[in-house]
Amino acid sequence: MIETAVKVNKKDAKLALAHIIVAFIALFIGGLCGFLQVLVRSGKVQLPGGIGYYQVLTAHGVLLALVLTTFFIIGFQFAGMSRTAGALSNKARLTGWIGFWIMTIGTALTTFYILIGKASVLYTFYAPLQAHVGFYIGLALVVVGSWISGFAMFAHYARWKKQNPGQVGPLLSFMSVVNMALWLICSLGVAATVLLQFIPWTLGWTEGINVLVSRTLFWYFGHPLVYFWLLPAYMVWYVVIPKVIGGKIFSDSLARMSFILFLFFSIPVGFHHQLTEPGISPTWKYIQVVLTLMVVIPSLMTAFSMFATFERFGRSKGATSLFGWLKFLPWNDARFLVPFIGMVAFIPGGAGGLINASHQLNQVIHNTIWVTGHFHLTIATTVVLTFFGAAYWLVPHLTGRTFTKQLNQLAIVQAVVWSVGMTIMSGAMHWVGLYGAPRRSSFSDYGGSAQAADWIPYQIAQAVGGSMLFLGIILVLYIIVQLLWFAPKGEEEFPIGEAEETAEKTPLFFDKWWLWITIVVVLILLAYSIPFTHMIQEAPPGSPGYNRLC
Amino acid sequence: MHLHKYEKIWLAFGIGSLILFLVIVGINAFVTGHQPPSSDKTVDPQVVGEIAPFNKPGLKKIGKNEYQLVVLTSAFSFDVGTQDKVVEIPKGAKVHIIATTKDVVHGFEIAGTNANMMLEPGHISETTQTFREEGEFTLLCNEYCGSGHHLMHAKIKVVDQS
Numbered sequence: 056m057i058e059t060a061v062k063v064n065k066k067d068a069k070l071a072l073a074h075i076i077v078a079f080i081a082l083f084i085g086g087l088c089g090f091l092q093v094l095v096r097s098g099k100v101q102l103p104g105g106i107g108y109y110q111v112l113t114a115h116g117v118l119l120a121l122v123l124t125t126f127f128i129i130g131f132q133f134a135g136m137s138r139t140a141g142a143l144s145n146k147a148r149l150t151g152w153i154g155f156w157i158m159t160i161g162t163a164l165t166t167f168y169i170l171i172g173k174a175s176v177l178y179t180f181y182a183p184l185q186a187h188v189g190f191y192i193g194l195a196l197v198v199v200g201s202w203i204s205g206f207a208m209f210a211h212y213a214r215w216k217k218q219n220p221g222q223v224g225p226l227l228s229f230m231s232v233v234n235m236a237l238w239l240i241c242s243l244g245v246a247a248t249v250l251l252q253f254i255p256w257t258l259g260w261t262e263g264i265n266v267l268v269s270r271t272l273f274w275y276f277g278h279p280l281v282y283f284w285l286l287p288a289y290m291v292w293y294v295v296i297p298k299v300i301g302g303k304i305f306s307d308s309l310a311r312m313s314f315i316l317f318l319f320f321s322i323p324v325g326f327h328h329q330l331t332e333p334g335i336s337p338t339w340k341y342i343q344v345v346l347t348l349m350v351v352i353p354s355l356m357t358a359f360s361m362f363a364t365f366e367r368f369g370r371s372k373g374a375t376s377l378f379g380w381l382k383f384l385p386w387n388d389a390r391f392l393v394p395f396i397g398m399v400a401f402i403p404g405g406a407g408g409l410i411n412a413s414h415q416l417n418q419v420i421h422n423t424i425w426v427t428g429h430f431h432l433t434i435a436t437t438v439v440l441t442f443f444g445a446a447y448w449l450v451p452h453l454t455g456r457t458f459t460k461q462l463n464q465l466a467i468v469q470a471v472v473w474s475v476g477m478t479i480m481s482g483a484m485h486w487v488g489l490y491g492a493p494r495r496s497s498f499s500d501y502g503g504s505a506q507a508a509d510w511i512p513y514q515i516a517q518a519v520g521g522s523m524l525f526l527g528i529i530l531v532l533y534i535i536v537q538l539l540w541f542a543p544k545g546e547e548e549f550p551i552g553e554a555e556e557t558a559e560k561t562p563l564f565f566d567k568w569w570l571w572i573t574i575v576v577v578l579i580l581l582a583y584s585i586p587f588t589h590m591i592q593e594a595p596p597g598s599p600g601y602n603r604l605c
Numbered sequence: 606m607h608l609h610k611y612e613k614i615w616l617a618f619g620i621g622s623l624i625l626f627l628v629i630v631g632i633n634a635f636v637t638g639h640q641p642p643s644s645d646k647t648v649d650p651q652v653v654g655e656i657a658p659f660n661k662p663g664l665k666k667i668g669k670n671e672y673q674l675v676v677l678t679s680a681f682s683f684d685v686g687t688q689d690k691v692v693e694i695p696k697g698a699k700v701h702i703i704a705t706t707k708d709v710v711h712g713f714e715i716a717g718t719n720a721n722m723m724l725e726p727g728h729i730s731e732t733t734q735t736f737r738e739e740g741e742f743t744l745l746c747n748e749y750c751g752s753g754h755h756l757m758h759a760k761i762k763v764v765d766q767s
Binding site for chain 2: 181331423496502601604
């Protein structure tokens, strides 16, 4: 039997909590910005005091897509690794703290320049729009800080392997290492564009910027970024949920296999965000479309595993009919229900993703608000609800408090409010996106256009849904504050599932990291080297910076 | 590694559908020529306004019921060759759209049609659209380009001339 700590080490708990607190502060500010946006876009409200729509939109994107996610994920993974691979060494923990502070300083710097209106370039910061150099330096610090934490996790895993020769690493730790490897490899792209292109260009050291190269480096990072968000949600589904419902992990090997496949097929796929761009051959676009859709395979494996776990549990409790096992699931336990709603949202979310990435159909929805509707299902429902569901046991586990019945009920109300609000908002976005309403745009009647007039009712629906989501944010923040400082003291379990007793031993080859990394690098070179060389060799004159437009 | 029998069936069905899907998309792309806009021409964005065809934006007849529409964008305007930013296109006309930007990245979208592409400084973007339905269509910028992004638009009027 592999020995694991039942409780996260107290010092490690502090490190994890620090990350989680920053994440929830980002949720509050970013969520408030989202609320303001839906109000403005309805056409009924104007922002006071010279606050810009695009300034608010930049803050919303940066704080939620980059800060909330990265901080929560790193905090969750430190806790998970401490729980399954033992307490961090003093060195690893110190490294984690250094990473935390660098990320936090970076976040503060970037947020500062957004709030003073010097960086309304949105979270994708497409050149040649030019923000204050502090915005880019802050982002670079966030990325570098996350790398440092990643190295602490790698070292911790390696130490466990050394202490347990001949054994495969604990599942949750293994998954965290896959996710950080994915993150390190993909964020090299955004680091390269920020450090080699944006910062020298903003400081005036270089005259022009190669726009297409900067966008390509961004999207080399931008799509794996979404898998970096999704994989921790999958960790909760694969490892935690089986224990919460009282069942078993369907297959430890299959879970690892799906994570390795995500590592392979997350990165060489950025062109599906650039399908309607000039300067990239349609053949290379198609090749990356094929690589993109390979993630269907691990997604199907995950769906199968989840429902197999659910069904086996229900049948072990005596269910006999085709769907009778559904009755036995703990529907009134927020730790199960909230992530479960996230899983359900991934069905339309994933289907929408297939549409977006499918070469020709992309032209119908590209840069329409359909896309915004899509990722509010995937990230803002599937991932975020899973994170909320995890925070409900993780935060009290770390603070030595308990998730009380009342808080559990409130968490269920929160999830219902979120689901209804998101159905309205995301539904309206999808629908009106098909009519052509653009994303990332303030309210406009487009010169009295009849088409744009038809979009207004949907924009009002977005405001209704978005307001409910903000209420949802207030509720979850109330619960988190309770769990951090006020809930009754006690022991809250960090649930870690076990594989079925009949399952065969997980093969050791899953820990062949150099093989996996080599395959990833080969796939990236295959997908990118020729079109990327073309972008540099056939580049038009570079673009000067435009910093007065934004 | 052992796979459960049901999982094998599930994955075979899923992977089979995926391959079928990719083959259909591939045939659409490479056999029937339905590719996303991917023009490979470049131009100096600083002086593009002096270079043909962008020195004369607007609609030009190039064949029977076939036209070229040249559009030059800058923050925050579409230059379509007319003062009122309205382009009249005969119903049923096949229009080859050629567009680029003088400054930042813009989006080119004719709402209600499949004409939708990115415009990037230094690169020329091209797409072809046949206007089969009468009516007014909004040409708008769908990529954030600065504080006036949502004010950037023009109008395509498809008129029945028969």
